Amino acid sequence: MEFILQGFQKALHLILSGNPEIFAIARLSLMVSLAATAFAVLAGVPLGSWIAVKKFPLKKLLIALVNTGMGLPPVVAGLVVMLFLARSGPLGFLNWLYTPKGMIIAQFIIALPIITALSISAMQNVDPKFYNQILALGASDRQAVWICLKEIRLTIVAAVIAGFGRLVAEVGAVMIVGGNIRHQTRMLTTATVMETQMGNFDMAIAIGLVLLALGFIVNLALTVIQQNKVLTR
Amino acid sequence: MIKLSGLRLAFDSGFRLEVESLRIREGEVFAIIGPNGAGKTTLLNAMALLNKPAAGTLEIMGRDALAAANKLPLRRAMAAVLSQPYLLNDTVFNNVALPLRLRGLRDAAAVDAALELLRIAHLKERNAKTLSQGESHRAVLARAFVTRPKLLLLDEPFAALDERVKDSIARDLRKVIKTSGAAVVLVTQDQAGALTLADKLAVLVNGRILQQGEPQEIFSRPASKEVADFVGVETILPGRVAANSENLCSVEAGGRTLMAVSSCGAGDSVFFCLRPEDVSVSLNADAGGRRNNFKAEVVSVAPWGLEYKVELDCGFTLQAAVTKQLVDGLGLKAGAQVYASFKATAAHLIKREL
Numbered sequence: 001m002e003f004i005l006q007g008f009q010k011a012l013h014l015i016l017s018g019n020p021e022i023f024a025i026a027r028l029s030l031m032v033s034l035a036a037t038a039f040a041v042l043a044g045v046p047l048g049s050w051i052a053v054k055k056f057p058l059k060k061l062l063i064a065l066v067n068t069g070m071g072l073p074p075v076v077a078g079l080v081v082m083l084f085l086a087r088s089g090p091l092g093f094l095n096w097l098y099t100p101k102g103m104i105i106a107q108f109i110i111a112l113p114i115i116t117a118l119s120i121s122a123m124q125n126v127d128p129k130f131y132n133q134i135l136a137l138g139a140s141d142r143q144a145v146w147i148c149l150k151e152i153r154l155t156i157v158a159a160v161i162a163g164f165g166r167l168v169a170e171v172g173a174v175m176i177v178g179g180n181i182r183h184q185t186r187m188l189t190t191a192t193v194m195e196t197q198m199g200n201f202d203m204a205i206a207i208g209l210v211l212l213a214l215g216f217i218v219n220l221a222l223t224v225i226q227q228n229k230v231l232t233r
Numbered sequence: 234m235i236k237l238s239g240l241r242l243a244f245d246s247g248f249r250l251e252v253e254s255l256r257i258r259e260g261e262v263f264a265i266i267g268p269n270g271a272g273k274t275t276l277l278n279a280m281a282l283l284n285k286p287a288a289g290t291l292e293i294m295g296r297d298a299l300a301a302a303n304k305l306p307l308r309r310a311m312a313a314v315l316s317q318p319y320l321l322n323d324t325v326f327n328n329v330a331l332p333l334r335l336r337g338l339r340d341a342a343a344v345d346a347a348l349e350l351l352r353i354a355h356l357k358e359r360n361a362k363t364l365s366q367g368e369s370h371r372a373v374l375a376r377a378f379v380t381r382p383k384l385l386l387l388d389e390p391f392a393a394l395d396e397r398v399k400d401s402i403a404r405d406l407r408k409v410i411k412t413s414g415a416a417v418v419l420v421t422q423d424q425a426g427a428l429t430l431a432d433k434l435a436v437l438v439n440g441r442i443l444q445q446g447e448p449q450e451i452f453s454r455p456a457s458k459e460v461a462d463f464v465g466v467e468t469i470l471p472g473r474v475a476a477n478s479e480n481l482c483s484v485e486a487g488g489r490t491l492m493a494v495s496s497c498g499a500g501d502s503v504f505f506c507l508r509p510e511d512v513s514v515s516l517n518a519d520a521g522g523r524r525n526n527f528k529a530e531v532v533s534v535a536p537w538g539l540e541y542k543v544e545l546d547c548g549f550t551l552q553a554a555v556t557k558q559l560v561d562g563l564g565l566k567a568g569a570q571v572y573a574s575f576k577a578t579a580a581h582l583i584k585r586e587l
Contacts, residue, residue: 129317132283136313136386137332137376140305147331151322 003201010202011209019206026210029188032100032174033167034218036107040115040163043108045156048119049145053131063120069113074106078176081106085177098179103187106173111163118159122152157226161219168215188214234259234384234416235280240289242275250275250440252289257416257433259383264431264448265420268463272440273420274316277388280418281313294383309336311384312377316392320361320372325353328361329375336380347379350409367398374402378409385410387419391426403429424464428452436460453508454581461506461583467542467552468507471585474499481524481577487549492524493580503582509542511579512553516563520574527551531569534560541565545573 014022051062083089085097085105096102126148134144149156171189178185180194188211195204235257242250250272257263267273278284279291282304291298298307312332320328330344348354351371356364361372370390377385390406391399407430410417420437421427427434428448435445436455444456455461461469472486474497484491486505497503513523520526527547534543541560545551551573555565563571 127317127319129315130319132278133313133315133317133319135283135308136281136315137335138305138309138312138380139335143335147321 007201007205011206014202014206015210022206022210024183025186025188025191025207026214028100028186029168029211030214030218032103032187033107033164036104036111036167037115037160037164039104039108040111041160044112044115044163045119045149045159048116049123049149051116052120052123053141053145063117066113066117066120070117072110072113073172074110074170075172075176077109078106078173081109081173081177097177098181098185100178100185103174103178103185106177107167107170110170110173111167114166115159115163118162119156122155122159123148125155126152154226157222161222161226164218164222165215168211168218234261234294235418236290236292237280238290240276240279240291241287242272242279242284243287244275248272248275248440250279252276252442255435255442255445257418259416260414261433262410262417262419262431263433263435264427265418265435265437265442266422266424266427266463267420267437268422271437273422273437274388275440276437277313277386277418277420278315281311281315281386282308283313309380310382311386312380312382313386314373314377314388314390316388318373318376320364320369320376322362323360324357325359325361325364325372326357328372329357329379332376332380343379343381347375350378351375351405367394367402370394370398370402371405374406374409378413381413381415383415385415385417387417389421389423390419391421391423399426406430436463438463453579455506455583458504458583458585461504461581465508466506466581467509468505468512468550470505470549472503472505474501474503474582482582484582487547489527489548491580492577493582494578495580495582497582497584501582502585502587504585506581506583507551507575507579509537509552509554512545512551512573512575514543514545514553514555514559514563514565514571514573516571518572520572523574524577525580526572526574529571529573531565531567531571533567534565545571547573 081102082097084091085094085102086092131144131148134147139147169189171193174187175190178187178190180186180190188207192204192207195207237252237255240252265273265276275284279286282298286299293307294310296307301307326344329347333340333343345354348357351374353368353371353375356368364372391403394402403426419427419430431448434448434451436443436451438459444451444460451460452464455464455466458469470486472484475483475485476499477497480494480496482493482495482497484493484503484505491505493505529545529547529551532544532546534541537554540554540556543553543555543565545553553573
């Protein structure tokens, strides 16, 4: 029991004294997960909207695949990305293995199905009559989808929150693709694993607290965006 | 404005819409009436280019609307208000401005003018989701008129409104339509609403147009029993024309001889049709020149809109619409003995296939 309390005390000291290593790791974690989330939103929301409004063969199969992707184990995503980025792999020439770029790709692959699947279901919840009414007012297909997205922005932001939450807490993929290299690819999650294994509980607790705080701050910001303009009844 | 022929739409449910021909001219208010599930909305959506007919031709503003690869320019020349005309979670002003923004235009003056036209300028800063039903309807109509469309399609514009609000919106809508000069297609189950607005009327039942023409013509001279049923002809008796003398027919129906002005020939099987408002009820036998006059017993008296509907037994069943004053004045109640009369010109004969 003693060592837990001591761990917390030392952790608070490390944070409050502004330990440069912790903050560098936090910065990198935030950058990688936010970038991966942003790319996943840019690709997943249009993709999900397209799948939702278009009619094409095997649509249900595609949606089932996307839904399955929501449960994609990060270590599998990490493994696949590593195989592609490895020196002898098809994308080896990029030299992105063990770099933040590689980690962003791995996390993008994890977040894409989550944001796509939630966008599909949000868009499919839009009444087709609403979509038709917007078309009837003179909207092009693209404008109509955009207006629908604005109407379902609460759900879309919820998808972003879900995607980011998954990424910032994820350890398997960044461990495999990034390699937990100090000052280069060490993330808050991989650092927590390492410090715990080494018995540095104070450092592990400190990093864990920063991770929690980071998640809270980003989600708070997203929630403020989400709840803005919500009608109070 | 719209020329439509041989239009066919089939649905998985088995429902088919088949419209032989329909023509809507510039500046005309054309109402399509029919019961629930008749295909009114499907037909309107076809005109709004929101569904794809399996066959037929549709010409809108002189252009072949079904062949056009890009339907956007045509859609932008008109405005459609669907049966659930959603407003966005935004201010009334921005909602009304939406069709302009979709066309890349910013014209606050046009938005203000449309708001003014529908008398909701004072609501423009309100969130549209907080409006009452009547106010929402006005906002939806303002949104449809803001682009000054040449063609306006309205699906059940008065659904879910109480009478008072409906009357006031219908009055304003008529004014706006007349000043705009737009052609309007209106689909509705509300016959009174259709009558106050429409220049032309079509009756759609079971996916087919059974009759089209002047509203008065359709209401007083329905072409078939289905149309008669739908437009409020309450007395429909099967019978046979016994004789025709210079278009004055004597019809054997319900065990009595009834007189009607018609070109039907002797021996024709017909439906004898009579609107309730054309029947007079009195206590004395003087029919005042009306050719049909029968002694009758009152079966029931029931409120019917602003009037009362009286069911009479004259050997056959006759429905009459009477004012409250008359019900009180004559002491009409079940069992009362009265005289029912109507003109031969008020009756209408529909030929009946046997």
